[in-house]
Amino acid sequence: MTDPTEISPLTWQQADEILSVEFRQPGDMPGYHWHRQVEVNIPFGGPVRYLINDQQIQLPEGHIGLFWGVIPHRLIECENCTQMGVINIPLSHFLALPVDDLLLNKILHGSVVISTTKDLFGHHEVLRWHNDSRSNSHGLYQLMQEEIVLMMKRVAVSGWQELLHTEPGKLHSLRMNERKIRYIQAMLSFISEHYYEAIRVNDVAEQIQLHPNYAMNLFKQVMGYSIKDHITMMKINHARALLAETNRSILDISLTTGFSAMSRFYEAFQKLVGITPNQYRLTTRSNAGVLLLPIEKETA
DNA sequence: AATGTCTCTGACGTCTTCGG
Protein backbone atom coordinates (compact mmCIF):
# COMPACT_ATOMS: atom_id res chain seq x y z
CA MET A 1 0.00 0.00 0.00
CA THR A 2 1.21 3.52 -0.77
CA ASP A 3 2.50 5.48 2.17
CA PRO A 4 -0.07 8.25 2.61
CA THR A 5 2.64 10.73 3.53
CA GLU A 6 4.23 10.26 0.11
CA ILE A 7 1.34 11.78 -1.76
CA SER A 8 -0.92 14.71 -1.37
CA PRO A 9 -3.62 14.09 1.22
CA LEU A 10 -5.97 15.55 -1.33
CA THR A 11 -5.61 12.44 -3.38
CA TRP A 12 -6.60 10.20 -0.49
CA GLN A 13 -10.23 11.11 -0.86
CA GLN A 14 -12.05 9.51 -3.76
CA ALA A 15 -14.92 11.16 -5.59
CA ASP A 16 -14.60 14.35 -3.59
CA GLU A 17 -16.90 16.20 -5.95
CA ILE A 18 -19.81 14.25 -4.47
CA LEU A 19 -21.79 15.49 -1.50
CA SER A 20 -21.33 12.82 1.16
CA VAL A 21 -22.71 12.17 4.62
CA GLU A 22 -20.76 10.03 7.04
CA PHE A 23 -21.70 8.93 10.50
CA ARG A 24 -18.62 8.41 12.65
CA GLN A 25 -18.01 6.79 16.03
CA PRO A 26 -15.54 8.39 18.53
CA GLY A 27 -12.84 5.80 17.84
CA ASP A 28 -13.26 6.21 14.11
CA MET A 29 -11.96 9.75 13.66
CA PRO A 30 -9.08 10.41 11.24
CA GLY A 31 -5.79 11.99 12.31
CA TYR A 32 -4.42 15.25 10.94
CA HIS A 33 -5.98 15.49 7.52
CA TRP A 34 -7.32 17.90 4.93
CA HIS A 35 -9.45 17.82 1.82
CA ARG A 36 -11.08 20.28 -0.53
CA GLN A 37 -14.71 20.09 0.56
CA VAL A 38 -16.41 22.25 3.12
CA GLU A 39 -16.88 20.05 6.18
CA VAL A 40 -20.00 20.23 8.31
CA ASN A 41 -19.92 18.49 11.70
CA ILE A 42 -22.71 17.80 14.18
CA PRO A 43 -21.65 16.03 17.41
CA PHE A 44 -24.21 14.02 19.37
CA GLY A 45 -24.00 13.02 23.04
CA GLY A 46 -21.29 15.52 23.97
CA PRO A 47 -18.95 18.20 22.62
CA VAL A 48 -15.91 17.55 20.46
CA ARG A 49 -12.63 19.45 20.41
CA TYR A 50 -10.54 20.07 17.31
CA LEU A 51 -7.17 21.41 16.35
CA ILE A 52 -7.89 23.59 13.33
CA ASN A 53 -5.33 26.03 12.02
CA ASP A 54 -3.29 25.10 15.12
CA GLN A 55 -5.95 26.44 17.45
CA GLN A 56 -8.25 24.49 19.72
CA ILE A 57 -11.89 24.70 18.79
CA GLN A 58 -14.72 23.22 20.83
CA LEU A 59 -17.92 22.33 19.00
CA PRO A 60 -20.79 21.96 21.49
CA GLU A 61 -23.15 19.00 21.29
CA GLY A 62 -25.99 19.43 18.78
CA HIS A 63 -24.52 22.56 17.18
CA ILE A 64 -23.60 22.64 13.51
CA GLY A 65 -19.97 23.49 12.83
CA LEU A 66 -18.50 24.21 9.41
CA PHE A 67 -15.12 25.03 7.95
CA TRP A 68 -13.19 24.60 4.71
CA GLY A 69 -11.31 21.30 4.82
CA VAL A 70 -8.17 22.60 3.08
CA ILE A 71 -7.05 23.76 6.53
CA PRO A 72 -5.26 20.85 8.25
CA HIS A 73 -7.49 19.65 11.09
CA ARG A 74 -7.87 16.79 13.52
CA LEU A 75 -10.11 15.76 16.34
CA ILE A 76 -8.30 15.82 19.69
CA GLU A 77 -11.05 15.10 22.17
CA CYS A 78 -14.45 13.47 22.00
CA GLU A 79 -15.90 13.99 25.46
CA ASN A 80 -19.07 11.85 25.87
CA CYS A 81 -19.68 12.22 22.16
CA THR A 82 -21.35 9.01 21.00
CA GLN A 83 -21.54 9.76 17.28
CA MET A 84 -20.79 12.61 14.92
CA GLY A 85 -22.42 13.49 11.63
CA VAL A 86 -19.86 14.57 9.05
CA ILE A 87 -21.17 16.17 5.86
CA ASN A 88 -18.69 16.95 3.09
CA ILE A 89 -19.94 19.62 0.71
CA PRO A 90 -18.00 20.03 -2.57
CA LEU A 91 -16.88 23.59 -3.12
CA SER A 92 -18.99 23.92 -6.26
CA HIS A 93 -22.12 23.11 -4.22
CA PHE A 94 -21.00 25.40 -1.43
CA LEU A 95 -20.41 28.39 -3.71
CA ALA A 96 -23.91 27.96 -5.11
CA LEU A 97 -25.64 27.89 -1.70
CA PRO A 98 -28.43 30.46 -1.33
CA VAL A 99 -26.98 32.01 1.83
CA ASP A 100 -25.49 35.44 2.50
CA ASP A 101 -22.07 36.31 1.11
CA LEU A 102 -20.64 37.05 4.55
CA LEU A 103 -21.04 33.44 5.66
CA LEU A 104 -19.53 32.10 2.43
CA ASN A 105 -16.63 34.56 2.62
CA LYS A 106 -15.88 33.71 6.23
CA ILE A 107 -15.60 30.02 5.37
CA LEU A 108 -13.47 30.68 2.26
CA HIS A 109 -11.07 32.75 4.38
CA GLY A 110 -10.52 30.02 6.95
CA SER A 111 -13.05 30.80 9.64
CA VAL A 112 -14.72 28.11 11.70
CA VAL A 113 -18.39 28.89 12.05
CA ILE A 114 -21.04 27.29 14.31
CA SER A 115 -24.79 27.64 14.52
CA THR A 116 -25.84 29.65 17.56
CA THR A 117 -28.93 27.45 17.94
CA LYS A 118 -28.66 23.90 19.24
CA ASP A 119 -30.51 20.95 17.68
CA LEU A 120 -31.43 22.63 14.41
CA PHE A 121 -31.12 19.13 12.96
CA GLY A 122 -31.23 15.95 14.97
CA HIS A 123 -29.54 12.58 14.95
CA HIS A 124 -32.35 10.93 12.98
CA GLU A 125 -32.07 13.46 10.13
CA VAL A 126 -28.34 13.00 9.75
CA LEU A 127 -28.84 9.24 9.87
CA ARG A 128 -31.44 9.51 7.11
CA TRP A 129 -29.05 11.57 4.94
CA HIS A 130 -26.35 9.02 5.61
CA ASN A 131 -28.65 6.23 4.41
CA ASP A 132 -29.84 8.31 1.44
CA SER A 133 -26.26 8.99 0.38
CA ARG A 134 -25.60 5.23 0.32
CA SER A 135 -28.77 4.24 -1.48
CA ASN A 136 -28.83 3.79 -5.23
CA SER A 137 -31.88 6.01 -5.53
CA HIS A 138 -31.27 9.20 -7.46
CA GLY A 139 -34.48 10.59 -6.01
CA LEU A 140 -33.34 10.06 -2.42
CA TYR A 141 -29.94 11.57 -3.22
CA GLN A 142 -31.67 14.65 -4.68
CA LEU A 143 -33.85 14.95 -1.58
CA MET A 144 -30.81 14.69 0.67
CA GLN A 145 -29.06 17.45 -1.30
CA GLU A 146 -32.07 19.72 -1.04
CA GLU A 147 -32.43 19.09 2.70
CA ILE A 148 -28.77 19.88 3.29
CA VAL A 149 -29.18 23.13 1.35
CA LEU A 150 -32.14 23.89 3.62
CA MET A 151 -30.00 23.09 6.65
CA MET A 152 -27.40 25.60 5.48
CA LYS A 153 -30.11 28.18 4.88
CA ARG A 154 -31.43 27.58 8.39
CA VAL A 155 -27.96 28.05 9.88
CA ALA A 156 -27.57 31.31 7.93
CA VAL A 157 -30.98 32.65 8.96
CA SER A 158 -31.23 31.45 12.57
CA GLY A 159 -27.78 32.76 13.42
CA TRP A 160 -24.13 31.74 13.46
CA GLN A 161 -20.92 32.82 15.11
CA GLU A 162 -17.22 32.45 14.46
CA LEU A 163 -15.27 30.12 16.71
CA LEU A 164 -12.04 30.73 14.87
CA HIS A 165 -11.79 34.28 13.64
CA THR A 166 -9.76 35.13 10.57
CA GLU A 167 -9.13 38.36 8.77
CA PRO A 168 -11.71 38.30 5.99
CA GLY A 169 -9.92 40.85 3.85
CA LYS A 170 -12.11 42.45 1.28
CA LEU A 171 -15.50 40.84 1.10
CA HIS A 172 -16.36 39.69 -2.38
CA SER A 173 -19.66 39.14 -4.00
CA LEU A 174 -20.11 35.45 -4.66
CA ARG A 175 -23.30 35.77 -6.67
CA MET A 176 -22.41 34.30 -10.04
CA ASN A 177 -23.69 31.99 -12.68
CA GLU A 178 -23.14 28.24 -12.85
CA ARG A 179 -20.51 28.51 -15.57
CA LYS A 180 -18.27 30.69 -13.39
CA ILE A 181 -18.73 28.31 -10.48
CA ARG A 182 -17.62 25.47 -12.75
CA TYR A 183 -14.55 27.48 -13.79
CA ILE A 184 -13.59 28.11 -10.16
CA GLN A 185 -14.18 24.46 -9.28
CA ALA A 186 -12.08 23.36 -12.28
CA MET A 187 -9.23 25.69 -11.28
CA LEU A 188 -9.33 24.48 -7.68
CA SER A 189 -9.36 20.85 -8.82
CA PHE A 190 -6.45 21.34 -11.19
CA ILE A 191 -4.43 23.18 -8.54
CA SER A 192 -5.14 20.55 -5.88
CA GLU A 193 -3.95 17.80 -8.22
CA HIS A 194 -0.85 19.60 -9.48
CA TYR A 195 0.24 22.13 -6.85
CA TYR A 196 3.35 20.10 -6.00
CA GLU A 197 4.53 20.39 -9.61
CA ALA A 198 5.94 23.55 -11.13
CA ILE A 199 2.57 24.87 -12.32
CA ARG A 200 2.00 28.49 -13.22
CA VAL A 201 -1.12 30.59 -13.50
CA ASN A 202 -0.96 30.15 -17.28
CA ASP A 203 -1.14 26.37 -16.86
CA VAL A 204 -4.24 26.70 -14.69
CA ALA A 205 -5.92 29.03 -17.20
CA GLU A 206 -4.93 26.86 -20.13
CA GLN A 207 -6.41 23.80 -18.44
CA ILE A 208 -9.88 25.35 -18.43
CA GLN A 209 -9.36 27.15 -21.73
CA LEU A 210 -9.59 30.68 -20.36
CA HIS A 211 -7.41 33.70 -20.99
CA PRO A 212 -4.87 33.94 -18.13
CA ASN A 213 -5.94 37.47 -17.24
CA TYR A 214 -9.60 36.51 -17.12
CA ALA A 215 -8.84 33.40 -15.03
CA MET A 216 -6.74 35.43 -12.60
CA ASN A 217 -9.40 38.11 -12.22
CA LEU A 218 -12.22 35.62 -11.83
CA PHE A 219 -10.34 33.68 -9.21
CA LYS A 220 -9.43 36.78 -7.24
CA GLN A 221 -12.95 38.14 -7.52
CA VAL A 222 -14.42 34.99 -5.98
CA MET A 223 -11.74 33.79 -3.61
CA GLY A 224 -10.30 37.13 -2.55
CA TYR A 225 -6.70 36.06 -3.20
CA SER A 226 -4.67 35.20 -6.29
CA ILE A 227 -4.20 31.82 -7.95
CA LYS A 228 -0.54 31.95 -6.98
CA ASP A 229 -1.50 32.56 -3.35
CA HIS A 230 -3.79 29.54 -3.47
CA ILE A 231 -1.08 27.30 -4.93
CA THR A 232 1.31 28.40 -2.20
CA MET A 233 -1.35 27.88 0.45
CA MET A 234 -1.91 24.30 -0.77
CA LYS A 235 1.82 23.58 -0.60
CA ILE A 236 2.11 25.01 2.89
CA ASN A 237 -0.96 23.11 4.13
CA HIS A 238 0.55 19.88 2.82
CA ALA A 239 3.86 20.76 4.49
CA ARG A 240 2.10 21.45 7.78
CA ALA A 241 0.44 18.04 7.73
CA LEU A 242 3.79 16.35 6.96
CA LEU A 243 5.61 18.32 9.66
CA ALA A 244 2.98 17.35 12.22
CA GLU A 245 2.57 13.72 11.20
CA THR A 246 6.03 12.57 10.07
CA ASN A 247 9.70 12.84 10.98
CA ARG A 248 10.79 13.61 7.44
CA SER A 249 13.43 16.31 7.11
CA ILE A 250 12.38 19.84 6.27
CA LEU A 251 14.40 19.67 3.04
CA ASP A 252 12.50 16.54 2.04
CA ILE A 253 9.15 18.09 2.91
CA SER A 254 9.91 21.29 1.03
CA LEU A 255 10.74 19.30 -2.11
CA THR A 256 7.76 16.95 -1.71
CA THR A 257 5.34 19.83 -1.43
CA GLY A 258 6.65 21.46 -4.57
CA PHE A 259 9.11 24.09 -3.43
CA SER A 260 12.18 24.13 -5.60
CA ALA A 261 14.28 25.98 -3.07
CA MET A 262 14.55 25.84 0.69
CA SER A 263 14.78 29.59 0.92
CA ARG A 264 11.42 29.93 -0.84
CA PHE A 265 9.90 27.33 1.45
CA TYR A 266 11.05 29.10 4.60
CA GLU A 267 9.89 32.45 3.27
CA ALA A 268 6.43 31.20 2.30
CA PHE A 269 6.02 29.16 5.47
CA GLN A 270 6.87 32.06 7.75
CA LYS A 271 4.66 34.41 5.80
CA LEU A 272 1.62 32.12 6.08
CA VAL A 273 2.17 30.37 9.41
CA GLY A 274 4.20 32.99 11.24
CA ILE A 275 6.90 30.64 12.56
CA THR A 276 9.63 28.51 11.00
CA PRO A 277 8.88 24.92 9.92
CA ASN A 278 10.86 23.39 12.76
CA GLN A 279 9.22 25.65 15.32
CA TYR A 280 5.89 24.54 13.88
CA ARG A 281 6.85 20.88 14.21
CA LEU A 282 7.96 21.34 17.82
CA THR A 283 4.79 23.25 18.66
CA THR A 284 2.49 20.61 17.20
CA ARG A 285 4.46 17.87 18.96
CA SER A 286 4.25 19.64 22.33
CA ASN A 287 0.52 20.19 21.80
CA ALA A 288 0.17 16.54 20.88
CA GLY A 289 1.91 15.44 24.04
CA VAL A 290 -0.60 17.24 26.19
CA LEU A 291 -3.75 17.08 24.19
CA LEU A 292 -3.80 14.48 21.48
CA LEU A 293 -5.67 11.27 22.00
CA PRO A 294 -4.43 8.10 20.33
CA ILE A 295 -6.46 8.34 17.17
CA GLU A 296 -6.02 5.97 14.26
CA LYS A 297 -4.59 7.58 11.14
CA GLU A 298 -6.83 7.75 8.11
CA THR A 299 -5.72 5.13 5.65
CA ALA A 300 -8.43 5.25 3.00
C1' DA B 1 38.48 18.78 17.57
C1' DA B 2 37.02 17.80 13.02
C1' DT B 3 33.44 16.75 10.17
C1' DG B 4 28.79 16.27 8.61
C1' DT B 5 23.92 17.32 8.72
C1' DC B 6 20.09 20.14 9.39
C1' DT B 7 17.85 24.51 9.90
C1' DC B 8 17.57 29.03 8.65
C1' DT B 9 18.79 33.62 6.47
C1' DG B 10 20.22 36.89 3.00
C1' DA B 11 21.87 38.76 -1.49
C1' DC B 12 21.09 39.24 -6.18
C1' DG B 13 19.64 38.72 -10.89
C1' DT B 14 15.64 36.93 -13.44
C1' DC B 15 10.92 36.00 -14.12
C1' DT B 16 5.95 36.36 -13.35
C1' DT B 17 1.90 38.44 -11.77
C1' DC B 18 -1.46 41.85 -11.45
C1' DG B 19 -3.53 46.43 -11.45
C1' DG B 20 -4.38 50.23 -14.24
Add this chain to the structure above:
DNA sequence: CCGAAGACGTCAGAGACATT
Protein backbone atom coordinates in the same frame (compact mmCIF):
# COMPACT_ATOMS: atom_id res chain seq x y z
C1' DC C 1 -1.13 45.43 -23.09
C1' DC C 2 2.47 47.28 -20.19
C1' DG C 3 5.27 48.55 -16.35
C1' DA C 4 6.04 48.20 -11.49
C1' DA C 5 6.10 45.30 -7.75
C1' DG C 6 6.66 41.16 -5.94
C1' DA C 7 7.91 36.30 -6.36
C1' DC C 8 11.20 33.13 -7.76
C1' DG C 9 15.73 30.40 -8.34
C1' DT C 10 20.32 30.09 -7.22
C1' DC C 11 24.06 30.45 -4.39
C1' DA C 12 26.57 31.20 -0.19
C1' DG C 13 27.12 30.85 4.48
C1' DA C 14 26.09 31.07 9.69
C1' DG C 15 24.78 28.60 13.74
C1' DA C 16 23.31 24.56 16.36
C1' DC C 17 23.78 19.97 17.11
C1' DA C 18 25.24 15.06 16.37
C1' DT C 19 28.67 11.83 15.13
C1' DT C 20 33.27 10.11 14.57
